[in-house]
Structures are given as structure tokens and as C-alpha cells.
Amino acid sequence: MVGTRRDRGSGAAVTAAPDARPRLVYVVPHLSENESEHFAHIPALLAALGSRVDLAAAVERGSPPTRLAGVRLLLRVPGRSRLGRVLGTALTIHRCARAGYRTYFLRYSTLFVTVLILTYPLYRHRILLWRSGLPDVREPERRKSLRHRLQDVLNRVTARSVHCLVTGPETMVPIMAGLWGVPRHRMRLLYNDVDAGRFAPLDAEARHTARKRFGWNGDEFVMLFVHRLSYRKGARLLAPLLAEVSRVVEAADPDVRVRLVVAGDGPERPRLEREASDPALGGRMQLLGAVPNHDLPELYAAADCVVMPSYEEGFPRVLLEAMACGTPVVTTDAGGSRDVVGAGYPYVARVGDLDGLVAHLRSLAVMPPEERCALGPRLRRRAQEKFSPQRAAEMIEAML
Template sequence: MTLADRTKIVYAIPHLSGEETEHFAHLPAFLEALGRRVDVVALVERGTPPATLPGVKRVISTVGRTRLARLHRSLEALRFCARAGYRTYFVRYSRQLLILLILTSPFFRHRVFLWRSGTADLVEPGARKTLRHRLDNGLNYLLARCVHGLVTGPETMVEVMSARWRVPRRKMRLLYNDIDGDRFAPLPPSERDQVRRRRGWGDDEFVILFVHRLSFRRGTRLLAPLLDALESGLPHPVRLVVVGEGPDRPYLERLGAGRSNMRIMGAVPNRDLPPLYAAADCFLMPSYEEGFPRVLLEAMSSALPIVTTGAGGSADVVGKDYPFVCDVGDLEALTEAVNQVARMSPRERADLGDRLRIRALDEFSPQRVARMLEDIL
């Protein structure tokens, strides 16, 4: 294959900046790997994108102060890409761009692949789905059926998303999320100790880390009861560190008021997360609803033992034989699983973490996921 014959793709990035707290911060490493296989244009919609990205032929910013300004810049970007021979788009979540791509497809003759994982159907007890939620679902249903392919992962979510959005199985595509194993990695013991001391974590403390959106769907209301149950059963102190923002933050702050062993850090830029993972003793994800949670990949790559529910594709991510996958909403099982990890020797926890890291590097490397996307294209 000559350079002129290489596949061309426009990869739409909803948000990119140095302070990025969402999983879009992972995309530059992935695009660098993808750029070794295909020609890539990155289309960045919000944030403060850099002028260049490794492996990317061109970075196009459609950032604007108003929705109309972003729409105009997006249309100009589509015209440029069509003239340059780019007629395949990969879109993550961005609905305005997706609608524009579908409407202009007859003119520019491009293909659109939409990534979507997770259902967001759960409503907390006592609440009802709002009219806006119902309208959003209706629009998402129409859009999912208009694209050339609906891309999702991991394996469990292919059937879930096909049924959820009534997309024919022939239009479904499997694609993993990826993790940069160089950025999310274990720390040497001396550096790990330094991180713990800077954070005020005691040498004898068992530190549980939660990183996610603070919402009912992510199981945040199970955190305080779980911490209470653990305190009575372990011979050493326990500390819960909560990273994230969301509607449940006031609820957690009320429960955590006056407690020295529960720290709510709020949102942390993704670039600053690796030391937190590497210095903790256990990662906890008690979600009721998930798709393909990148936080599991971050913990796995950091060699951090995990306790999770089987929500969405979580069991596919950690591996079907992983011992600490609990039923959704089962507080007793989650507590017992964390207890078991806490009672392990440091060597046993390290072995469990190493097992997860090996899986992360083998199954979810940017290089492997880039090959998967190239096969889809």
C-alpha cells in the first residue's frame, strides 16, 4: 500500500484541554498509534486543543463562543475534509456534529461511525424520567439508526446496544477503549511512599480509591455505608478517597462531614490521576449502570486491585474469571470483597494487581485498539 492509498479518517473529539478531567484525555495517545496505520484528522469541538498532535495530519478546532459559531466552523471543517479526501468520520457522543454529518452526508458522501456505550436509563428511587430525558432518548434512537455503523464495546455491550437502540446486528461494530500503560503504571516503592505521605495517607492505612462521576448510577450512595461496614471488621485503619464531580457530591459531603477517613477531592485533571491510582491499595467501582468504564482500565494499568460490580461490560474488562465482581447493588458482597482484598498480604495484592496490568497491556493497548478501528474502517 502506498501512502496515497492509506485509509483516511476524521476523528471527532468532543473536548480536549490540559485540564481535561474526562476520558477524552486518553485520545492523544490513541491517535498517535492510529496515525501509524491510517491518515488522521482530529476535529476538536471544545476546550483548548493544541495546534498539533503526534501522528495526526491536522488538528481542526471548531471551538466557538456560541452554538451557532461552532456549527459554522464545523461546516467549514467538513468542506475542507471532503476536499482533502477524508470521507469517514468517527464520532464520540457529540450530537450537534452527528446531526450535521447525517444532514450533509448526501452532499459530501461521507460515512459516519458513532461510538456509544452505556444506557443511562436508570432513574434513582422516587424519581421519574423527565420529558427532556424522553426526548433525548427519542432523538438518540433516530440518530443511532441513521449512521453507517454503531460502534461499542466491550463484548457484552454489543448485544445490549443493538437491542437498546434497535440497530440491526449487521450495523454493530466492536471496539475497545484503550489505556496508555506508560502513563498509568505502578510506582517504585519509594515514589509510592512519597505520594502517600504528600496526601496524608498513613503507612498502615488501607486506602480505597473511587474515581467516577458522583451520581446515583455510579453507586456513590453505597460508599459511606460500605466504609462503615469495613471499619468494624479490619485490624488496620481504612481511608476512602473520592475523586469526581456530580449531583451526588452534596450528599457525600453531608455523610463525610467530620470524618477524617473520607476525603472528597472533587474533579482531578486526568493528567494528575496516575499517582493516585499507583499509591492506593484498592479501587472500588460500585456502579449500577455502566458501558465500557475507562476507570477500570486506569486502575488495571496501574496494577491496582479492583472491586467492581458487573454493570454493563465491567466483567468483560477485568476478565470473566476475576474474583471480585459483585452483583449490582449488593452492598454486602461489595463489602466482603473489599474485606478480602484488605486482608491480603502486600505480596498477594501486588500479584493481583500485576495480573490486571498484564491484561490491560495485552488487551487494551492503544496499538491493539488502533488495529481494531482500522479493521472497522
């Protein structure tokens, strides 16, 4: 039986779902129109998930829309100060409980999961917590601070206190279980997803127009880096990588000029700005700063390849976005990266192997354009078939 009601806490009109459908609160850490983080992928997942479960969404920060497809109950967590956010989170949990929701899925929401654990005796909710990646990877000159040590303790406590620790891809399951001391029977596998309708290749004319607008010449081999500008993501390798790839490629074919385009922001940006202005690089590095996620598909599709020289990864959406756009990738085997591109994909280097990355990039740069373009459809098919929002929604539903 289907009916309507009004949630007393939010005042939002709610359509009652069939009793057989499981209920879930998906906690969204941040959502806004110009989202530059990967949280911009969440609406597509919610739309797919909402066709399977009775779905509520609690948005912690940002300026979300008034409606999200697939979501029956949309709540904005109130509060600006730290204390205000704690109280606002508790109020949101109470509203969800009043509406009949007692199962939560969370990513990167330390405050929310902490309040859930503290309020468990009151509401008896079920907590599914996503974690992936290795937090101990940091700059060689940077010691672990007291704040980081306390964060590690909190992460370990929360990982052991929730009902299920969710991670992916396959490589990360035993890693995360060992890192946080979680029994394997409480681990669950979940894939990240990419909307292959939004992230898609460009036809030849549109690609030519986009490259011209970005200021890229037709004879340039354009390498694209999209990530947080941090040590963990290999930002310090970008300048030496560009210098060496330029040297070997332009020596092999003087008619080809190499360009590196960097999209992102983070603590390594001042270093990259200094390196980009170095005359030795000859203006080959182009820094774009943070780019809204909705503008990234065209950037991916216009580039010749995406390079990801990370020291640390979990389940990198950068690779999924590039693959969906049909753009070849060169990556390290950090975290679950090899799982994402597939066992037979050739352009994967060991973590920290600059020479290996250079060799892979040179291979792509000197490859005939039609041969390089032929790599794209295979990568896109893999993204569509294995990492779709519908596939991720099925996996979440199975956990319920």
C-alpha cells in the first residue's frame, strides 16, 4: 500500500513506500551545484538506489537542491559551530528515527558516525561505514602529529563499533580489515560508481573545439592530472614527470609538444606554481585550480591521456571518470587502482616508479592517434558494465 504523509521534523512531504522495501539513510558529506569533490557523483547513485529502497538523505554541508531524484526524505543537517553541528546531527538522527529510518550508510562523515554510535542505545540503528585508503601515507618530512594520532584512534574505534565496514575494490578488503582490526565477517565489498551518461567521449568536432578553447594546439600530446594537489596523490612527481616525458617524446618526434594540465587544489599548489613558472619547463604545465565536477567530463574527453602518479589510493574515481570518457590512463598500482583498470591493462607502474610512468606515457605519446583512440572504448565499456550507479545500488541493497 502506498500513501503520503508529512515528516514532522522537516515539514517535507513524503510519499510512503511499500512495506517490503528496506529503508536507508544515505549521509552526504557535502553537496552543492559547483561541487568539485567526488560527492558530485552521489545524486546519480541516489537516483538508482531510490528505485530499490525507501531512501532518505541527510546532507551535512553545502547547498543541496530542494529535491533529489530517488530520495523520499531529504534533510539538511543544521548547525554551523562544532557544538551546533553535534546537536544538529543528533536532531537529524531523531527525525530519521521518527520517520522510521534506522539504517545508515556513511562516507567520510566522522562526526555523524560518532553521534550515531553515541545515540545507539536510544535508537538501535544499524551503521554501514565506508572507508578506503591508507591514512598513514604522508610527506617524508612530516611527522605524525598528536591530532593525526587522535584521528587514528577515533577511526579505529568507529571502524570497530559499526555493524559493517564497507570498502572496495577487492584488493582493499583485506587491507582495510587489517588496518582497522575489523573481523572479515563484518567487512562488505562495494564498488564506486560513475555516471557514464555524464562522463562520455566527445565526437571529433566537439573534441577539436574543446581543445581549441582550452588553448591546446593540435600537435600537442596533452596529459591531464585531476586530483587533490597533495603528496599522497603524487603532486611532487608531476614536474619531473613532465620534464622527462617531454625530453624523451620530443627527442623521438620533434613535431610533438608535450603539455601537462593540472586540475585540482591542495597543499602542494604553491610548489606546483613555482615549478610551472620554471623556464626549464618551457610553459608546458598549465594549472587550472579546482574545477567543478560538472565541468570535468569535457576536460577528460579532450585530453590524450590521464596520469595518476599516486602514492596512496583506495578506490580512485579519477580513473572511473577518465575511463567513462574513453581516455587512456597511466596510473600507479596504489590501493585498488589495478582492480579498477583491469588485470590486463598495460599502463600501470609501481608506486613511486617515475621511470615506469615515463615509459608508459612515452608509449602512448608516440602511438598512432587511431591506435591510442582504440583504447578508449574498452575502458568505457568496463566503466559502464562494472562501475555503474545501478551496479553500486544493487550492492548496497544486498547489504540491507
